Amino acid sequence: MAYTTVNNITSAEDFVFDLEGNVLSIDPQGNLVSSNQLGQTSLVVPGVVADAAGMSMLPDGTIVVASPATGSLVTITPEGGTTTLLSGIAYPNGVEVHRDGWIAVSEHDAGVVRRVDPKTGEFIILAEGLWNPNGVSFSPDYSTLYVNSFGGGTVHSIALTETGAASDPVLLGELDEDSGTPPPWGNDPWLSSCDGLNSGDSCELIDQAGTCVNWDGSLYCDAPDPFAAACASLSEGDSCTLLTESGTCSDWGWGLMCDNASWWGGEGGGLDGMAVDGCGNVYVTEFGTGKIWRWSADGVGPDLVAEMPSYWIPNMDFGVGVGGWDTERMWVIDRDTDQIFGLDIGVPGRPLAHQ
Amino acid sequence: MSVKPPLVERVKKRIRAPVFAVPLLVRCACLCALSLLGLVACPSDDDDDVPIDLSGPCELDSLAGRFRVERQEQFPVIDGSVANGVVPVTILEELEVVGPCKLLRRNNPFCDPACEPNFTCDFDGSCIPFPENQDVGTVTITGLAELVEMEPVEPGNRYFDTSLSDPLFQPEDEIVLEAAGEALDGFRLEGIGSDVLELAEDATILVEEGEIILVEWPAPTTEVPATIELELTIDQHGNSPVRIQCELEDTGAAELPAEVADALLNAGVSGFPNAVLSRRTVDSTSAGGLCVELVVGSPRSPDVRVGGHTPCDEPDDCPDGLTCDLAINTCI
Known part of the structure; x- marks a missing residue:
């Protein structure tokens, strides 16, 4: 698949498009920085977290970041105020904001996904018993939460209700390229x-x-x-x-x-970042191979969408139509170098909570 | 296809990092302007050479606050905060000491049920109040290209300034941070500007089993009692969060014993290697019964290669006999 490359974007695990044409991300020094397609990067708030995994934006423009080093979720207001919203999370990883304003965060080392109140930090467990849950993303109507597995090669869907209830995770798809017979020592x-x-x-x-x-x-x-x-x-x-x-x-x-x-067998695939397009197709990046996989909303797949020249493409999102970030391109961040790839998907992403 | 990464192994231990006491002679000559404002006592001319101690870093189990004055690669940065406690997960376990280096591991405490908001899990399985950043009053920093005054930003009581002159400091600049005190008593910390650490574009640290790790950087041009701190991490994705931390003399090069590479590799590797090399001075003092530190320096991120893995972007990047697999940016 054809793609463009935008250079001089700070290397990061995840990023957020603001509505002014900038990519917001956490740089290796823990600073919240803003980059644009002109190659300009500016410091927004220094030293907000020791490290960063997933990040997303609340409807009011507040950014929420997962910090594995402190096992916490940290919020950063547009004015630069920071709050540790919730701690004690065993390797928080993927973060996504529901259109109703709550936060989904995968707890990689505990095998759960939490639903977190953005004001109080109160939480409920949406799903448990998962293997290394990593990337998370919502369906276009926000009625389904998808979560992938780093090392498990799977994508599960979790049905949500307006009351906050969630179904048990249902397997949407699984990478089968590595299928085989497990060795004598088993899978773990x-x-x-x-x-x-x-x-x-x-x-x-x-x-x-x-x-x-x-x-x-x-x-x-x-x-x-x-x-x-x-x-x-x-x-x-x-x-x-x-x-x-x-x-x-x-x-x-x-x-x-x-x-x-x-x-x-059945355990390949360091599935990492995740995005969903406006048609409901689910995209997942694979650590180590630079591959991007796609499943339809009803689980058909995986289709290999692209193989990027990088071995760590930790996250991606569709453009917001400002600052050159085309809406029908999926922008994939490259943690290996300071760049973002723009893949011509041909359909826009699902609407974001802060749009 | 990828090899399944090793899983985490963590135990409940705490470490106490060494405190480096570095006696210094620092000329105290720059605070008179502040003395006129009643903020700082101005020394007499007789005190032109005032011996001071840079107390070095805080021990991890008492590190409640840090201020940074840094010439980072892209920006000058000043920020900091002081909490009323230590988050347990930030207290790393010292697995091994090899030469100037420590092998450190992050242990995640476990609480069942999980802690409620505003609480965090301690290593004994109990939930404790999450340490809150404190208002320490107006923070003033002198000795830089310009006077910096900061008030805490709410929420979170963090201090920062994003409108700084570049370069932020010069070698031998004597930098003094003073917190006026509010919720916590005031305190004073000192630092010294050093040569900015400018690494070669292709600066790379190679980690191979059984091999010495060679670390090189430009030697300083001025005599400043700064040290070089190296933090080296190979393992990512939460599976074995182990790092090497070394405190090196600022001579321009260091050879880390092969045991350092072996210790790191034996801890498990499952992700993207990265390193931070920083020329810096560190001072610390007591605040609220805990410890707060000031780091003045210039951190940089050299490339890291793990033995057997040679990164590449084009065929010419690879040694003879190997070709570049662009899909994985690796010479094969």
């Missing part, structure tokens, strides 16, 4: 290697010794990464062995690891 050896054990007990993570440690009520084995250890003295492309399984030493951006596509 970090967790399964502590089955039946207690915190502090010794554990064996495939072929590495460790100790079971408690995290969020679950026990994980803290042994060295066996996939990295299997390639410790090897080179990229060399054959490697884990127990009786054979793989190849590969580097997908985070060092040499023993890998075999068949090991990750």
